Amino acid sequence: MSASGLRLRGKVAIITGAGSGIGRATALLFAEEGAKVVICDIAESGAEVCKEITEKGGEAIFIRADVSKVEDVAYLIKKTIEGYGRLDVLINNAGIPSRGTVLDIAVAEWDRVLDVNLKGAFLCSKYAIPEMIKGGGGVIVNVASVLGLVGGKGEVAYCTSKGGLIALTKALALDFAEYKIRVNCICPGSVETPMRQRIMAQKTPEERRAVELKIPIKRVAKPEEIARAILFLASEESSYMTGSVLVVDGGWTAR
């Protein structure tokens, strides 16, 4: 693609949880599309993704932050503005999985999952939106899950956090449409990432194949396939979309 055709040319984009999986693939794609990428992660793997981008000639900085902590999020936004002077795009992607029913999940585990998966997006939006308003508008993409649309057996905290994230998306979309801030969310199905690999490691090869066979497309997604949908929502190509839920699940919820 020619330089003028880059879909995020000159845009400053924060991607949370960009040290791995979907966030990493999104960071690499955004950099290719001309964005100045702020890689946020609680883990040092974010520094490696940053290096990967800059070695290819892209622009990126790594800011270590825990999205569930208000002081970390305030620091993330402050450093972004100090580094790049503005903020155009926020991708709330950081998330953690969790197993358990309401009877067997520990209260501390419930709190942690809700803190990272839902409060993290609330905090990042809270600190990012004033900067977007100053800049004349912006885009937020929340990475929810099909498990925010339908129930998942034995995943009560995760499902609740993702359902909340879908509702947060719609509420934010209404509150900030007049400031030219679009807010959408994406609901991936199964994606081949380190998070999923850790979950699948507990299953036998037969059980793993059975999971794939329940997907109409008969395979899990590559992180890059989710990153492309996030790019669509982050770019002008989706200029008339706000408060929308984009399902990218190989047909899993179409059954």
Ligand SMILES: NC(=O)c1ccc[n+]([C@@H]2O[C@H](COP(=O)([O-])OP(=O)(O)OC[C@H]3O[C@@H](n4cnc5c(N)ncnc54)[C@H](O)[C@@H]3O)[C@@H](O)[C@H]2O)c1
């Ligand atoms: N992999 C899937 O099948 C799948 C399906 C649907 C939705 N999702 C969602 O996609 C998002 C990314 O998942 P993934 O599969 O790429 O996971 P991953 O574990 O590969 O990557 C998640 C990244 O988030 C970071 N992170 C975790 N807690 C954080 C915190 N408090 N602050 C900052 N960073 C933090 C981790 O260090 C990691 O680098 C998550 O929100 C997940 O719920 C994943």
